[in-house]
Amino acid sequence: MNLTKWMCLLILLLAKRGQLLRAELQGPTATTETPTAAHTSLPASEPSSQADTEEVTTAETESRAPALSNERKASKPKDATDFGTRVMPAALFERLWNDSLMKQQKLKAEIEKIEAMRQGTAEPPVVELTPEQLEAQLMYNNAMDMLAKPRTDKRVVFTLLKKAAAFNHQEARAALAWAVLMGHWMEFDFHHAADEFESLANEGLPSAHMGLAFMYSAGVGGKNVSQPLALIHYTLAALGDDTLAQMALGYRYLYGINVPISCEKALIQYKRVAKKVASKVTFANGPVVHRVRLLDELENPGSHETEIVDYYQLLADKGDVQSQVGLGQLYYQGGKAIQQDHQKALEYFTLAANAGNAIGFAFLGKLYLEGSEQIKADNETAFKYFSKASEMGDPVGQSGLGVMYLKGLGVPKDPVKALSYFTQAADQGWVDGQLQLGTMYFTGNGVKTDYKLALKYFNLATQSGHVLAYYNLGVMHAYGMGMLRSCPAAVEFFKSVAERGRWSNRLMHAYGDYKRNRIDEAYMQYSLMGEVGYEVAQSNAAFLLDREEVHVFNDRHEELIRAFYYWKRAAGQGYSAAQVKLGDYYYYGWGTSKDFETAAALYRKASEQQYNAQAMFNLGYMHEQGLGMKKDRHLAKRLYDLAAETNADAKVPVAIALLKLQVLAKIESIKESPYRFIFLLDENIAANWDLYTITLLTLLLGFIMYTRRPFQQPEQQLANDLAAAAPVQLVPPAVAEAAAPAPAAAPAPAPAPEPDPTTSAGTSKATTSNGNGATEATSSSANANANANANANALDPTD
Numbered sequence: 001m002n003l004t005k006w007m008c009l010l011i012l013l014l015a016k017r018g019q020l021l022r023a024e025l026q027g028p029t030a031t032t033e034t035p036t037a038a039h040t041s042l043p044a045s046e047p048s049s050q051a052d053t054e055e056v057t058t059a060e061t062e063s064r065a066p067a068l069s070n071e072r073k074a075s076k077p078k079d080a081t082d083f084g085t086r087v088m089p090a091a092l093f094e095r096l097w098n099d100s101l102m103k104q105q106k107l108k109a110e111i112e113k114i115e116a117m118r119q120g121t122a123e124p125p126v127v128e129l130t131p132e133q134l135e136a137q138l139m140y141n142n143a144m145d146m147l148a149k150p151r152t153d154k155r156v157v158f159t160l161l162k163k164a165a166a167f168n169h170q171e172a173r174a175a176l177a178w179a180v181l182m183g184h185w186m187e188f189d190f191h192h193a194a195d196e197f198e199s200l201a202n203e204g205l206p207s208a209h210m211g212l213a214f215m216y217s218a219g220v221g222g223k224n225v226s227q228p229l230a231l232i233h234y235t236l237a238a239l240g241d242d243t244l245a246q247m248a249l250g251y252r253y254l255y256g257i258n259v260p261i262s263c264e265k266a267l268i269q270y271k272r273v274a275k276k277v278a279s280k281v282t283f284a285n286g287p288v289v290h291r292v293r294l295l296d297e298l299e300n301p302g303s304h305e306t307e308i309v310d311y312y313q314l315l316a317d318k319g320d321v322q323s324q325v326g327l328g329q330l331y332y333q334g335g336k337a338i339q340q341d342h343q344k345a346l347e348y349f350t351l352a353a354n355a356g357n358a359i360g361f362a363f364l365g366k367l368y369l370e371g372s373e374q375i376k377a378d379n380e381t382a383f384k385y386f387s388k389a390s391e392m393g394d395p396v397g398q399s400g401l402g403v404m405y406l407k408g409l410g411v412p413k414d415p416v417k418a419l420s421y422f423t424q425a426a427d428q429g430w431v432d433g434q435l436q437l438g439t440m441y442f443t444g445n446g447v448k449t450d451y452k453l454a455l456k457y458f459n460l461a462t463q464s465g466h467v468l469a470y471y472n473l474g475v476m477h478a479y480g481m482g483m484l485r486s487c488p489a490a491v492e493f494f495k496s497v498a499e500r501g502r503w504s505n506r507l508m509h510a511y512g513d514y515k516r517n518r519i520d521e522a523y524m525q526y527s528l529m530g531e532v533g534y535e536v537a538q539s540n541a542a543f544l545l546d547r548e549e550v551h552v553f554n555d556r557h558e559e560l561i562r563a564f565y566y567w568k569r570a571a572g573q574g575y576s577a578a579q580v581k582l583g584d585y586y587y588y589g590w591g592t593s594k595d596f597e598t599a600a601a602l603y604r605k606a607s608e609q610q611y612n613a614q615a616m617f618n619l620g621y622m623h624e625q626g627l628g629m630k631k632d633r634h635l636a637k638r639l640y641d642l643a644a645e646t647n648a649d650a651k652v653p654v655a656i657a658l659l660k661l662q663v664l665a666k667i668e669s670i671k672e673s674p675y676r677f678i679f680l681l682d683e684n685i686a687a688n689w690d691l692y693t694i695t696l697l698t699l700l701l702g703f704i705m706y707t708r709r710p711f712q713q714p715e716q717q718l719a720n721d722l723a724a725a726a727p728v729q730l731v732p733p734a735v736a737e738a739a740a741p742a743p744a745a746a747p748a749p750a751p752a753p754e755p756d757p758t759t760s761a762g763t764s765k766a767t768t769s770n771g772n773g774a775t776e777a778t779s780s781s782a783n784a785n786a787n788a789n790a791n792a793n794a795l796d797p798t799d
Contacts, residue, residue: 596627
């Protein structure tokens, strides 16, 4: 609006100035026309009369000088006034306008230069490196390449980084600082990491700013928690194109953490990161990253993946084709207990293909189409395997052929054939076919552009979790292509894409450290990923702090405060278990002040949105006691019943709670009856009724245990006593000799020796009473004692 006013004023001033100039030019021309004509009409061929003419002209001029001077004096104030009021503002505005245009052009040129540098289209300034710097850069590149590979010796990697850092290589120094900060293959040294980050940040290194931001946010390395300083360093690192810093800024702007909520600013940051991730996605859709919640794993421990793998390994060795295919897919994508290994995947897929399995042929084609460190890419071999799988009707093979015809990989480009193969694969529900069909309709490659069909197929592909489908939907929502523009939906899609980048492998490293009982290392990894917005990392970091397993901090109160904030961030992203834990923190006042109303609101949110049984039970208890809400035992009973219906594990505590409710209801009814004087006997009984109830229950339990104790039957005890008290008859030697049989005339085998009569009698009695060895020993000893007593009672002749 101001520019329009100034332009109109400029036009008016220029018009007025033109009129004045024309008037001024006409006046002096009329008055000086005669002398000028006389002066210019002198013939050049009369030099002799030139001096006379000049004298005449001079005289005429001198005679007219007084008149002209008077006219100028009369007209001078008017001309000066016109120049000052009309000409000067126009000239000044024109100069200011030109200066503004020059500044705009310079600013535009600078912006274009910065954008070109950021996109990599402009050539960066050439800096000549010294031989030491070149050697350090080479060692750093080799170390990063080795670090990206799963099966490398990390000691060699950090040896190369230390050598590169010795030559003052900034990236190598930052990598070592991150290693000692995270405890990643190196010992913790927070103070050294802080010193290195501060030194490198002064030199403008983005990753150093990211490190300082994390330390200020987490409060480690001698840094007190300071969210403003953390935000400053996050911003500086994000301007330097640090990926984790961009994610951290996007997360903070999305949820309003120490900054005002701004969906548009969050969209800018997440879109940059999502674009990086989408550019690296291959036909294989990248390795699968398992997000394990430690709290869920503790409450619902499942079967170990290693045991399942061993079982499938046994079946695959026996020739089971489905087990071979399953193991091949597991090694192809990787898992919690198994690292990605394309060489083993190739072996199992080959075994399945030799048995005529279509999936084996299809995945062999994928392996040879993409290539890897162990397998060299070969389009001809890939086309052969895809063709075999497609002939057998496998959607993976059909989608692979579609990709090869669409991009011209080993075959001529043919979008029509590609569309046909993608349609066949998509009709069978294969995610790659759905994605490629959506991309063709989105870009109009070989078909007419149709955003509605593109949206349909992208939505189908997102149901299987394809990264590019999320990214394309984010683009469509961000720019309103085929739909109304929606910033929150676009941010949600871009955030999902950004969290699937290669840096998400840190979650698996942290889980591995936790399984190896390296709790502090796991906590630092989870804490870092929680700062950039991973809900799983936030809940796991809070879980470790809640269980008092972290030794990074020496103050339990500080640990509870940090756990409170991590639970709060995880609950803000919709994790129901985190909402319940956050309610517990408000209920008990851990890391914050007690707030029953907020705790009840969190329990209600978790119970209504996620049907969490624990939240329902807690909410019922608060209704029963009237904590943070009106006391309502009927509503409490309803919530207890819902908890039991939602989760079978809640049936036992719900039964106890319902029994308690019934007892309380009976007590209330007694208070309203004529027997209410019972509760007036002693106020102490009424105040501590639960203690008295527990005492009575304990006495009742003791009485039951006493009455049901085991005891011996009296008949068996009487038989044992009689056997022990029976007298032993002694046989004289003469009777024993008379009872012995006479020797036979003919030689015969020697008879078995006769046992001693006393021993025989004792043994026979023991055998009669019981047949086991323990009873025999007891009976023999009893007989021996009886003989000893008899001898003791006999009279000695010497007496």
